[in-house]
Amino acid sequence: MTICAGFDSYRASPADMRVVTSDGQSIAAHSYVLASASPVLERMIDRAQRGWGAECTIPVLGVSFDAVHAFIHFLYSSKSKVVPAEEEAVGANWAQLLALAHAYRVGWLKRAAEAAVSARLTPERAVDMLKLARLCDAPRLYMRCARLAAKEFASVEQSDGWRFARRHDAALELELLTLLEDADQRNERWARERAAQEACRQLGEAMASLEHIFPGDSGAKAGCADADAPCARAGCTCRGLQVLMRHFATCPKKMAPGGCARCKRMLQLFRLHASVCDRPDRACRVPLCSHFKAKAQTGKADKTWRLLVKKVTRAKVMSSLAERKVVPEVVAESWARYSRRGAKLR
Ligand SMILES: [Zn+2]
Ligand SMILES: [Zn+2]
Ligand SMILES: [Zn+2]
Incomplete structure (x- = not known):
């Protein structure tokens, strides 16, 4: 040893x-x-x-x-x-x-x-x-x-x-x-949650675009009415919405039984807008806004819809805050993180 x-x-x-x-x-x-x-x-x-x-x-x-x-x-x-x-x-x-x-x-x-x-x-x-x-x-x-x-x-x-x-x-x-x-x-659960978050982000963006196309003040010139001119708003989806709205205006199958998938989507977006719209009744020029607002008064929306409205409202606020010229750094950062996370899934 x-x-x-x-x-x-x-x-x-x-x-x-x-x-x-x-x-x-x-x-x-x-x-x-x-x-x-x-x-x-x-x-x-x-x-x-x-x-x-x-x-x-x-x-x-x-x-x-x-x-x-x-x-x-x-x-x-x-x-x-x-x-x-x-x-x-x-x-x-x-x-x-x-x-x-x-x-x-x-x-x-x-x-x-x-x-x-x-x-x-x-x-x-x-x-x-x-x-x-x-x-x-x-x-x-x-x-x-x-x-x-x-x-x-x-x-x-x-x-x-x-x-x-x-x-x-x-x-x-x-x-x-x-x-x-x-x-x-x-x-899988993470991927599902992220996909849902991305969907809300896109809907929030669509809501912000609708308000951009139809500005609140009825005397003002339409904000983004010209579908052929590019929109100045960062990350804007106005063009896509305008194409969809043009289709909606002329689609013959709009009210037909079974309907048209694109028109249904447009109607859902209008309904969603009415749910998140905080403009006074007469001041909002987004199509069907007052119609859906009146309808919401009579019946209670289901739980899923209410949850969606809550999430989209939040996404819309984030989107409009990020648009401002002078954005607090913390907002810009969290918006960038929010968008990045969504971009990964696209
Ligand atoms: Zn626009
Ligand atoms: Zn259609
Ligand atoms: Zn409205």
């Missing part, structure tokens, strides 16, 4: 114990340092000191010598923090350190190891690290592995960890498949 690098230089007093590793090497250490750093080591040292042997020897098995050496180094450092240079030096041994910190109940080192393993995660190691995270009760690492497995499943599927799980660990395979399915469902 050879005594490798010890920790004598750390303390004035000579080492009074040894830590033995799996490969038969041992590390000289101070029992009071190790006992104060880990409650598990404290119990082991206490038991060993009450034994017959002349020297206190503690086995730390199942991991490499380098990992045990790094572990003891951190117990000596007693600064509850890992500096970047140390993190680099430990390198590939962080997974073993996580297991040691968990087994010997060194909380601060466990958190540092969990973060270090997460930072070095690759698809090839995702399944093994997920297993480790489960064994060591490390939820953040577990979630990181699950997310990576969902994102890069093609690479994960090629890893030894995944192949091993398929052959020998049915429970782990099932767990992984469930995690992947959950991630898929989550992505």
Whole structure:
């Protein structure tokens, strides 16, 4: 048995114990340092000191010598923090350190190891690290592995960890498949929500365009009446609406049973306008505005429609705020974010 690098230089007093590793090497250490750093080591040292042997020897098995050496180094450092240079030096041994910190109940080192393993995660190691995270009760690492497995499943599927799980660990395979399915469902839900948000944004834009085409003041010249002249408004949909309105004005199937899809859409837009219109009754020149307003007085709109009106009102406000010459920075930013998110789906 050879005594490798010890920790004598750390303390004035000579080492009074040894830590033995799996490969038969041992590390000289101070029992009071190790006992104060880990409650598990404290119990082991206490038991060993009450034994017959002349020297206190503690086995730390199942991991490499380098990992045990790094572990003891951190117990000596007693600064509850890992500096970047140390993190680099430990390198590939962080997974073993996580297991040691968990087994010997060194909380601060466990958190540092969990973060270090997460930072070095690759698809090839995702399944093994997920297993480790489960064994060591490390939820953040577990979630990181699950997310990576969902994102890069093609690479994960090629890893030894995944192949091993398929052959020998049915429970782990099932767990992984469930995690992947959950991630898929989550992505679908996000996509649906984003699509709905984009639809509201477009409707809000259409409402703002309607008000642009038919300005509120009845004495004023129509704002955007000329379908052939380009509209000066940023991100404007006036042209598209004007084409749709021209169709609506002349379509013979407008009122026919079964109707015309484009006309139905136009009618929905007029109805939506009436729901969000805050102009006085006579002052609004948007077609059918007063008709739909009167109709809304008599019957109560269903819940879905009311929710749509609420969302479109918000989108319309955002759209008209972004149009102003001097826009508060915070509004411009959130409008840009709102539009960008929608643009991704187009
Ligand atoms: Zn316009
Ligand atoms: Zn039509
Ligand atoms: Zn109106």
